[in-house]
């Protein structure tokens with residue numbers, strides 16, 4: 001038998017994130033029959049709460065038994081017809097943010113759709129001028145939509161959605177604006193209506209503090225109308241079929257009821273704390289992590305991955321010296337100091353590590369995590385400056 005871990009292991013991957021006790025308790029309930037009005041109430045509360053988080057009055061909120069990749073597929077299936085056999089025709093523009101923009105592009109192409117990319121510069125956010133230039137050059141308006149990853153969880157780069165919206169407007173192009181908030185809904189303000197984002201997607205397992213398994217897609221009237229004109233066959237993902245009062249139809253079958261109970265409880269906790277306060281808490285905790293990295297980097301082996309001004313409040317990616325064995329550091333941190341953090345992903349594998357600081361997190365957890373990581377760096381002989389003093393100072397100032 002594996003020995004019991006005393007206390008709690010701190011989970012700091014950028015999703016899934018730890019579940020609050022209230023959410024765990026909400027999970028531990030018996031399922032309901034499809035006609036039980038209490039089930040409808042849970043779903044309606046989730047939809048209304050998500051609308052408040054997204055700051056939208058009228059968008060349809062579709063919930064799928066799926067993960068973030070499912071939300072991506074839902075958007076592609078509904079909005080985009082397949083490319084013509086010669087590779088021309090309808091397309092989507094996916095500006096490069098890193099691993100996640102590229103994964104979405106690959107999935108979109110896998111579904112037979114045409115993708116136009118802008119290049120990705122490591123550590124840099126989306127360049128709105130590039131988006132504008134690509135849209136201006138698309139005189140035939142083949143591009144149906146721009147798919148933007150708000151926070152790329154691999155690079156921890158956060159792009160400026162208002163600047164991208166302004167660039168789209170300046171181009172005069174009618175493409176829809178589709179925003180992936182999988183890693184940032186519940187971390188930062190998302191004014192869907194004010195931003196005129198046509199579709200926003202998210203998933204249950206990150207800052208929303210619920211278990212993995214629920215994909216969230218909010219759709220405005222313009223996006224719904226484009227989907228209605230899209231002749232491509234689809235069924236499970238089809239927004240037209242899911243726009244129903246009947247819960248069985250909303251989910252194209254049996255919904256993931258216990259995850260819905262959990263999400264309902266989690267949204268209740270977010271609203272009880274206050275959405276603005278939740279955002280401010282994420283800002284303060286992210287500031288402490290960034291301050292720690294500012295200390296660690298002084299010895300020259302570690303550095304910020306994202307450029308200043310584009311660093312996410314959800315996750316921090318830390319670039320490492322090429323000779324550094326980050327897996328050894330992760331093992332020591334997890335097994336000896338009970339801190340689980342993430343390695344580099346995609347093109348950053350072996351070149352970076354990531355600290356998630358989103359969801360049900362508080363200063364003590366963040367300080368414990370940073371201390372556990374610093375202790376693991378010390379055990380593994382990785383040269384580093386002190387991150388703890390700056391992290392404490394940052395939190396003291398934020399309070």
Ligand SMILES: Cc1ncc(COP(=O)(O)O)c(C=O)c1O
Nearest residue numbers: 067068069100151153182183203
């Ligand atoms: C920004 C972003 N989009 C999409 C995804 C894909 O989500 P999932 O792993 O739930 O399929 C992730 C996962 O981490 C993500 O961070």
